[in-house]
Amino acid sequence: MDPYYAGIIIPFVLTLLVRGTTKGKKRGLAVKVGGEPGYAIRNSRFTSPVETAWEGITTLAELFEHACRKNSEKNLLGTRKFIAREEEVSNGKSFEKLHLGNYQWLSYGQAFESVCSFSSGLVKLGHRKGERAAIFADTCEEWFIAVQACFRRNVTVVTIYASLGEEALCYSFNETEVTTVICGYKELKKLENISGQIDSVKRIICMDDEFKSDTSLVSESSWSITSFSDVEKLGCQNPIEPNLPLSSDVAVVMYTSGSTGMPKGVMMTHGNILATVSAVMAIIPGLGYCDVYLAYLPMAHILELVAETLIPAIGGSIGYGSPLTLTDASNKIKRGTKGDATELRPTLMAAVPAILDRVRDGVRKKIDAKGGLAKKLFDLAYSRKLSAINGSWFGAWGLESLFWDLLVFRKVRAVLGGHIRFILSGGAPLSSDTQRFINICLGAPIGQGYGLTETCAGGTFSEYDDNSVGRVGAPLPCSVIKLVDWREGGYLTSDYPKPRGEIVIGGPNVTLGYFKNEDKTNEVYKVDEKGMRWFYTGDVGQFHPNGCLEIIDRKKDIVKLQHGEYVSLGKVEAALVASPYVDNIMLHAESYYNYCVALVVASQASLEAWASNKGIKYSDFSDLCEMENTLKEVSSSLLKAAKAGRLEKFEMPAKIKLLYEPWTPETGLVTAALKLKRELIRKTYSTDLTQLYSS
16 A cells, blocks of 8 residues: 555544544553562563564564565665755855755665675774774764674674764763774764874774865874775675674664763663564554655664664665755755655654654744634644544544545645654653644654663553553553652652652663663662563653553652752653743753743744734844843743643743754754753853842
């Protein structure tokens, strides 16, 4: 079946089957595990944690080879043809715009040949057994080929975010003693700046041939620098038999993006990652050869690594893009040309909540700008479908739902190519407002999951037809989830009717620990008498009667105010980000005061539209953010979001500071997964925070 029609028909059939009910709320999704301290549950459809979904396959190298031999002629990896780079001037500023063409594809068979050649080329280049290799680049076809080639030689891959700062870079390279670095030209220039601080690196493999024209770099470097294509050619001419790993061998040392302090390297075995991939495959219905996945998140993030391991296993295709070229309206897309989603027309996507928030805000801005009949029609269609999702018999069901999809929401779906049938969200809490909006407008379920780098992204995952919001689903088949008492915070597993406590995850997906950090490993990893490995997450959750987990707090994010009230920073931020004027927000609280304050990164498009509607004159966006009228408007919007999120009065920030400069991984204030770096933000805006408390 064509993915587009599958995307319409499958949800339509499921809707008829569950009409008038919310299936995920009523069905028992988990069963209690006896004999465990605290309150432990597992997925009700499996009697024990799943380790692999493929008989005889125990490593990622075996899984990839199996997929390539089974689907040798089918398209696997797609990259857009680069046509031109242009400069566009707007408001006196110059912006780089890209003109990109069609996707050009490698088949499974061709990709496997490239992997084998690159694998052999690594050896001929001088990479020895037992040495580690680092991949330091944006997500792309070469990233995928390189990591699979390393798996084929049992080379442990150190993954490092392309946006990581120099200090963290030096720390990661030196701690793991990598000898080979595979990177892009942009990253090579970063390495050049810190070359005197990296001790173990001997060779660089550059994905772009652009470095060859940089004669000073090539001649003065203390490393041997070779192009990616040359390593492939070398291996093709000198093939070497693979050195396949065991399930217990370390496949990846994945450095977290360091939301607090220096990044930590999480050691993942082939078995760990395979367990999560197998579990996700077991619970998402209908995955198969028709699916096309849009890859644009950092592959150095566990969510993306798992996704790009899963797609070949189901016989699907992967098309590469980037956050800056994702849609027709993206910052780097030349006006009048197609973004990645429009060109690829994917059926599957992974996204962090910040990306989905931007999609929601973008759609709302367009609808509000149109106004009139178009806005009234959209609001009517939205309310009708929302009633149906909430279980009302008076909502839009069956043919009426299909009518609204074709009349109103088809244009919204075109933003992401028009064929999306499933979105995986992870990395941070997704607001209920955004989840509902995406469900209705894109007509696709969002599989909201919960997991960490330390558990290979495995933990819980919502069912395909679970329409509830604010929850992260039942345990994945690879995991056992338990809650343990956190008495200091007042969360107990004996709480009725919903047991509460710190979330602890056990199962074959739980990793070995932190690289060269035994103390921290022993602090948060425990092995019980049965040999099961457990990870203590620091997150606080509660179980609903059907076994779905809800994240309600984080131990590190809890701040006690002057009068004894506890404030969960992350929970409040997740509620307030629903304001259309908020691009990002960080709540700040101290025990010396009885109120909170907030730093708010303003949404330029929303505020400028409001100012235009009100006839407000200003010189530039920074000037608009300083105006008292603007501050009142944003504060009012935050109050509305707080009420919708059912926040207590003391949780609402009493004072805010509007910021006009966005927080990006490049500024270092958020991680590559767009999580706040609280301590760095606090230091950067310490003067503003002091003024908020003193004013």
